[in-house]
Amino acid sequence: xxxxxxxxxxxxxxxxxxxxxxxxxxxxxxxxxxxxxxxxxxxxxxxxxxxxxxxxxxxxxxxxxxxxxxxxxxxxxxxxxxxxxxxxxxxxxxxxxxxxxxxxxxxxxxxxxxxxxxxxxxxxxxxxxxxxxxxxxxxxxxxxxxxxxxxxxxxxxxxxxxxxxxxxxxxxxxxxxxxxxxxxxxxxxxxxxxxxxxxxxxxxxxxxx
Amino acid sequence: xxxxxxxxxxxxxxxxxxxxxxxxxxxxxxxxxxxxxxxxxxxxxxxxxxxxxxxxxxxxxxxxxxxxxxxxxxxxxxxxxxxxxxxxxxxxxxxxxxxxxxxxxxxxxxxxxxxxxxxxxxxxxxxxxxxxxxxxxxxxxxxxxxxxxxxxxxxxxxxxxxxxxxxxxxxxxxxxxxxxxxxxxxxxxxxxxxxxxxxxxxxxxxxxx
DNA sequence: TAGATTGTTAATCGATTAACAATC
DNA sequence: TAGATTGTTAATCGATTAACAATC
Numbered sequence: 001x002x003x004x005x006x007x008x009x010x011x012x013x014x015x016x017x018x019x020x021x022x023x024x025x026x027x028x029x030x031x032x033x034x035x036x037x038x039x040x041x042x043x044x045x046x047x048x049x050x051x052x053x054x055x056x057x058x059x060x061x062x063x064x065x066x067x068x069x070x071x072x073x074x075x076x077x078x079x080x081x082x083x084x085x086x087x088x089x090x091x092x093x094x095x096x097x098x099x100x101x102x103x104x105x106x107x108x109x110x111x112x113x114x115x116x117x118x119x120x121x122x123x124x125x126x127x128x129x130x131x132x133x134x135x136x137x138x139x140x141x142x143x144x145x146x147x148x149x150x151x152x153x154x155x156x157x158x159x160x161x162x163x164x165x166x167x168x169x170x171x172x173x174x175x176x177x178x179x180x181x182x183x184x185x186x187x188x189x190x191x192x193x194x195x196x197x198x199x200x201x202x203x204x205x206x207x208x209x
Numbered sequence: 210x211x212x213x214x215x216x217x218x219x220x221x222x223x224x225x226x227x228x229x230x231x232x233x234x235x236x237x238x239x240x241x242x243x244x245x246x247x248x249x250x251x252x253x254x255x256x257x258x259x260x261x262x263x264x265x266x267x268x269x270x271x272x273x274x275x276x277x278x279x280x281x282x283x284x285x286x287x288x289x290x291x292x293x294x295x296x297x298x299x300x301x302x303x304x305x306x307x308x309x310x311x312x313x314x315x316x317x318x319x320x321x322x323x324x325x326x327x328x329x330x331x332x333x334x335x336x337x338x339x340x341x342x343x344x345x346x347x348x349x350x351x352x353x354x355x356x357x358x359x360x361x362x363x364x365x366x367x368x369x370x371x372x373x374x375x376x377x378x379x380x381x382x383x384x385x386x387x388x389x390x391x392x393x394x395x396x397x398x399x400x401x402x403x404x405x406x407x408x409x410x411x412x413x414x415x416x417x418x
Numbered sequence: 419t420a421g422a423t424t425g426t427t428a429a430t431c432g433a434t435t436a437a438c439a440a441t442c
Numbered sequence: 443t444a445g446a447t448t449g450t451t452a453a454t455c456g457a458t459t460a461a462c463a464a465t466c
Contacts, residue, residue, distance in 0.1 A: 047458075082414040158235075175410075201296070203223060205360075208360075
């Protein structure tokens with residue numbers, strides 16, 4: 001029983017779809033037109049059964065005996081994930097990390113357009129940053145509301161992160177990518193994803209001799 | 210039956226330990242001396258039972274009626290994760306991202322010392338980068354073997370990432386933090402962690418209206 | 419047609435939670 | 443002592459895998 005609704009689809013399934021999409025992109029770039037759950041599984045180190053099961057939540061996108069048309073499946077996954085459009089993103093924090101994020105081309109390439117940058121350091125406000133002007137935090141409310149921005153990235157020190165998150169949520173942001181090494185407290189209607197490279201490093205040392 | 214060995218401890222448990230450690234750090238910084246599985250669970254949005262179960266894989270670190278001495282538990286978790294020492298890390302790629310990583314103070318602060326940087330662009334080789342000199346990829350083997358480096362970060366374009374990974378593994382690297390948006394093919398004795406911010410963004414849009 | 423691969427069901431496996439005796 | 447919280451066991455819940463009929 002395929003469905004495009006949030007139905008009862010496990011979040012862990014949603015988490016794998018972007019990975020599938022990335023692998024499909026690469027296959028298409030390499031000139032492939034068709035793939036199979038088996039091939040995709042090989043590439044990703046995932047069982048073919050899991051891939052078929054995951055996809056079946058959203059519809060039957062393949063053909064027996066043949067597999068999946070790559071371009072078609074990409075389109076379907078983009079639809080499901082709602083990344084078949086451009087999302088405007090607010091960036092808070094214009095330090096080393098914020099600057100690197102503003103310069104990173106990979107966001108725009110894949111549908112996420114950083115469209116405003118905020119910082120509270122006087123020496124940064126008003127300075128240009130990859131086509132934007134860094135704005136004071138005071139202007140956060142007006143700008144984000146005016147553009148109805150729903151996504152943001154937090155690249156401020158851990159101490160300031162919760163306060164920034166609260167402000168963002170108050171003006172309508174519903175999805176936050178948090179680079180500050182701290183857990184955020186947010187209401188259930190807000191999604192948060194965390195990026196802390198040290199956490200990943202610490203997860204690997206356990207297995208080293 | 211507590212154990213410090215890789216016993217049969219699920220990787221998903223190992224994955225949560227660094228998160229616990231980070232929360233404990235913060236509590237200690239805020240002047241707390243004792244905490245409980247309930248308090249920790251509140252902060253992290255995890256059930257207290259899960260925290261107790263996770264910790265019990267490694268020993269009894271708490272006291273009934275009281276909870277956990279924060280400093281003591283931190284020490285134990287650092288021991289388990291093997292982050293009670295300094296790890297040398299090789300960085301490959303000195304572009305925007307590599308530069309930002311080299312400048313990021315959070316690694317050294319938490320026990321990961323970037324101790325060499327490689328790139329194959331002629332105009333970068335020999336240039337100073339946060340105290341290092343960017344080395345040619347040719348020197349990767351000598352340097353990494355000489356220092357017995359076991360961890361590396363890959364910050365090169367997707368096209369080059371697999372080749373770089375192969376080289377690193379060939380000279381003894383056993384844990385890789387991969388920033389290139391591509392799945393790496395590695396032998397089972399090598400751990401890989403992935404950081405691709407776009408994947409996290411795409412995982413959140415599904416839930417937005 | 420014969421071979422291949424899907425979508426789906428049922429079986430297995432593993433992770434989370436609830437509950438409570440032990441005890442600080 | 444009374445109250446609180448651990449460590450652990452058993453029960454529940456959910457995710458993964460195996461298997462196969464359907465069919466391209």
